[in-house]
Amino acid sequence: MPQETTAAPPVVKIDGITKGFPNRKKGFQRIVAETNVDIQEGEFITIIGPSGCGKSTILKMLAGLESVDEGAILLEGEPITAPSRQLGIVFQQHVLLPWMSARQNVVFALETEPGSTSTKEELRERADKYLDLVNLSHAADQRPSQLSGGMQQRVGIARAFALEPKVMLLDEPLGALDALTRHELQLQLLRLCEQQKRTFIMVTHDVDEALLLSDRILVMGSGPNAEIIHDITVPFGRPRDAETVEQDAKYHELRSFLLGSLTSH
Ligand SMILES: Nc1ncnc2c1ncn2[C@@H]1O[C@H](COP(=O)(O)OP(=O)(O)O)[C@@H](O)[C@H]1O
Ligand SMILES: [Mg+2]
Known part of the structure; x- marks a missing residue:
């Protein structure tokens, strides 16, 4: 039955x-x-x-x-x-473009999104929103080489989340991070995921x-x-x-x- x-x-x-x-x-x-x-x-x-x-x-x-x-x-x-x-993806190691700032890396991903009709200003705002959600507002203008491994991973996470996938x-x-950074990022990811209400x-x-x-x-x-x-x-x-x-x-x-x-x- x-x-x-x-x-x-x-x-x-x-x-x-x-x-x-x-x-x-x-x-x-x-x-x-x-x-x-x-x-x-x-x-x-x-x-x-x-x-x-x-x-x-x-x-x-x-x-x-x-x-x-x-x-x-x-x-x-x-x-x-x-x-x-x-379908958004976050891998263990992110490939950030080394000549771009954290913000530019996120904006670049949003710009290359097919069918995007947002203005440059809107994309910048969206990038800043997600960088803020991973507590990276202060580092938005820095290039990957100026960021720690944990911060680079947070840029990668912000970039994936900014695309707002279902x-x-x-x-x-968090597999490539040391234990302390890893625990810190687990707590951040927990907060981020609870706010985002995605799958x-x-x-x-x-x-x-x-x-x-x-x-x-x-x-x-x-x-x-x-x-x-x-x-x-x-x-x-x-x-x-x-x-x-x-x-x-x-x-x-x-x-x-x-x-x-x-x-x-
Ligand atoms: N493209 C591929 N060609 C051949 N074997 C593969 C390929 N991708 C994965 N495998 C094999 O499939 C198995 C599972 O790999 P993977 O999914 O990466 O494992 P896990 O992520 O659980 O560690 C491994 O034995 C791996 O060698
Ligand atoms: Mg694996």
Whole structure:
């Protein structure tokens, strides 16, 4: 009997996808086993799993940068087959243009957006708004070489957010930073994401980061032919703050569970 549901249609539907690559020894190796996930508008989803299990591959398929072998990924019901402005991406390392200031880097990304009808002044205002949201107003006129690694990453985040995509994809966005800067940026990202009310899909290998930021954590098993072995709802309310989350007994329970499921594979 068909199940009755009143839930809104998912903004992103991962519908029976699989993915593999040519392999020298085996001819072809399946990397991602059949995967089905429904993602609702406004959810913050984290994908976590052992290195090499296929997390970035899934994110690239979501971004339209990599094709699926079977199944489909739908954005508001339409298959994703190519990159689109509805899908923003933040990578671990940003390529900022070294001869441009932080502001010019963001404006440049906005200018090259297809179909943009905004004036230069409007783009500048939008760039400044997003630089302000990552606390970089004071550094807007500085070039990347004048900024620390953490500040450069914040310019990259501001640039991706300024494009105002429907879905933001983040692949270990804080992975290249030292522990202190990383924690600071986690808190900033938390605040930014809660203000933005977009849909977020992030890959990380940091269990604490996943618990702090997400509404749901998808845990992948080890590859090849990796599958999602757990789909965990994170029970902390919003807006969140790190201290309250870290003092919650459920945080420690989930943390041990996640660490256990990552090391037992
Ligand atoms: N373009 C490609 N060609 C061949 N193999 C690839 C390609 N992209 C990824 N892989 C392989 O797929 C597996 C998963 O890679 P990846 O998605 O980057 O893992 P993760 O992000 O989880 O660490 C790895 O074994 C990797 O070597
Ligand atoms: Mg990866």
